[in-house]
Amino acid sequence: MIAIHNSKSGFHPAWIAYCQEQGIPFKLVNCLDDDIIGQLKDVRALLWHHSHMLPKDLIAAKPILAALSHQGFPVFPDCRTNWHFDDKxxxxxxxxxxxxxxxxxxxxxxxxxxxxxxxxxxxxxxxxxxxxxxxxxxxxxxxxxxxxxxxxxxxxxxxxxxxxxxxxxxxxxxxxxxxxxxxxxxxxxxxxxxxxxxxxxxxxxxxxxxxxxFVPNNPSDIRVIVIGNKAFAITRWVRKDDFRASGSGHFSHDPDLIPLSCLESAFKANQKLKGQCIAFDFVMDEKQTPRIIEISYGFSPEAFRHCPGHWDQHLHWQEGRFVPEHWMVEALLKDLVVTGASDPK
Ligand SMILES: Nc1ncnc2c1ncn2[C@@H]1O[C@H](COP(=O)(O)OP(=O)(O)O)[C@@H](O)[C@H]1O
Ligand SMILES: [Mg+2]
Structure with missing residues (x-):
């Protein structure tokens, strides 16, 4: 059995729906309960999409997840994915x-x-x-x-x-x-x-x-998200008369707008970072080389619902809608098997 933080926002609804559809045993927990560590005694893993905009998460999420990871308890996001979140x-x-x-x-x-x-x-x-x-x-x-x-x-x-x-x-x-x-x-x-x-x-x-x-002349930034050996991406246009894209609300899902160099760079970077799920924000320098401005495990999944497909690690395009939250659960379950933490009960 796995545990999922009981929340209606972020990745949680899709995680819960996926476990229900797939018959993956899970229980909902409130990670902010005083006895959360005790509540996790009968589960094999925990998923929690904590947010930098929620004050309680801000105070408690990193220490709780780090404490659990300390002896190798599988969590999403794990230490490598999480410790630098919202910290430039x-x-x-x-x-x-x-x-x-x-x-x-x-x-x-x-x-x-x-x-x-x-x-x-x-x-x-x-x-x-x-x-x-x-x-x-x-x-x-x-x-x-x-x-x-x-x-x-x-x-x-x-x-x-x-x-x-x-x-x-x-x-x-x-x-x-x-x-x-x-x-x-x-x-x-x-x-x-x-x-x-x-x-x-x-x-x-x-x-x-x-x-x-400052890297000038970027009409957009390019957000590439890597989960395991899959990547998907959007182009986020900058605001009018501004250089900033993030949060502008103007974006495109067109895969042809994504330079392969950004995908390549994101996969390569994640080989070193070893993150479970990392969004890389790129701008292009004067030589048209992708340069990272920021990384983040968390993202707003709604912005990616219309992505028509994804790329595999060989940069081959794979047509077809997908739900990235499912990949997060799958990766964690795979991890349980590989690390010998036994199959989810
Ligand atoms: N060094 C930079 N050169 C050019 N544009 C940048 C640079 N840093 C950030 N930007 C632009 O500003 C936006 C916000 O910056 P970012 O560091 O990603 O902050 P946030 O955490 O608010 O998303 C980016 O989406 C990008 O369009
Ligand atoms: Mg950003």
Whole structure:
């Protein structure tokens, strides 16, 4: 028997439906229960699509999953897949140490070091918080003056994980494009007073500053997701008059738009990363070489429902709709057999 975190969002509904269809014995658990470890005594594995937007998950998911993994209890996401999730600092060191083709990323823990870097770097450059998604914490910095302001703030009062003004701008943009109802704008206004809890539990981002080389002339980024020996991908277009794609809501499922070099690079990278499921976000540099800007085990599965097929590890196209959540369960079950953790009861 396997355990699945009892939730109606993310990957959970498809995991549950798949186990029901396939007759895979499972039980639903609340991973946030005090006695969760005890509750898992009679199961062989746990699946939990924890989210960086849920305050409780943010506090508890990484430690709980790491504790379970410690003695080899099979979980999704496992340590290699999970420890760097929603942490761009962690990803910088991980991708550098594996010599993977990440866009050059700079991290400083001392304002003097950051300022001396900023005096001689090329502009524009990109500033990011280590946390955040949907481009909400990513901005272009045009000159030294802008970089200095960011550096002083990073080592002063710091940045909130929620930026109400940027969020309102984004809501208006999404409303204008028919991707959000007008109520979303009202909510955005209320958010000036009530920050979302996920931002308040995390505290402010301070004591470090993260910059990334700007890779110009990308009308989109390319998100390739690798699960085992399969990959699928979408093209995410940047917002109008902007360089940021993530969260724009404009994307294409057309496989012909995906450079094979991105698929090749994603498969190669995952051979080193050994992740169960990794989304690689690529931009193309001036030589049209794919460069990784970010990795993440979690993604919004709805955005991929219309993918007409996937690629195998030989980069051969395999036509046909699929449900990536099923592959996650299959891989975990296979793992149980391979590691001798016995077949699921
Ligand atoms: N170094 C960069 N050069 C060019 N574009 C970038 C760079 N970093 C990010 N972007 C663009 O900004 C978007 C958001 O950046 P990302 O680091 O993926 O943040 P998030 O975690 O919010 O998705 C990306 O989808 C990409 O389009
Ligand atoms: Mg991203």
């Amino acid at each position: 600092l962690a990803q910088k060191y991980l991708l550098e140490s594996l010599e993977l083709p990440m866009v050059k990323t700079f991290a400083f823990y001392d304002p003097k070091d950051a300022l001396s870097w900023a005096r001689q770097t090329k502009y524009p450059t990109v500033h990011k918080l280590k946390t955040g998604s949907g481009s909400s914490q990513v901005r272009l910095v045009g000159n030294y003056h802008g970089a200095k302001k960011i550096i002083l703030k990073s080592f002063g009062k710091g940045f909130s994980n929620y930026a109400p003004f940027n969020s309102l701008k984004e809501r208006i943009y999404q409303f204008k494009n028919g991707h959000a109802p007008w109520m979303s704008i009202v909510k955005g206004l209320l958010r000036f007073v009530h920050y979302p809890e996920y931002a308040t539990v995390q505290g402010r981002e301070r004591g470090y500053v993260l910059f990334q080389e």
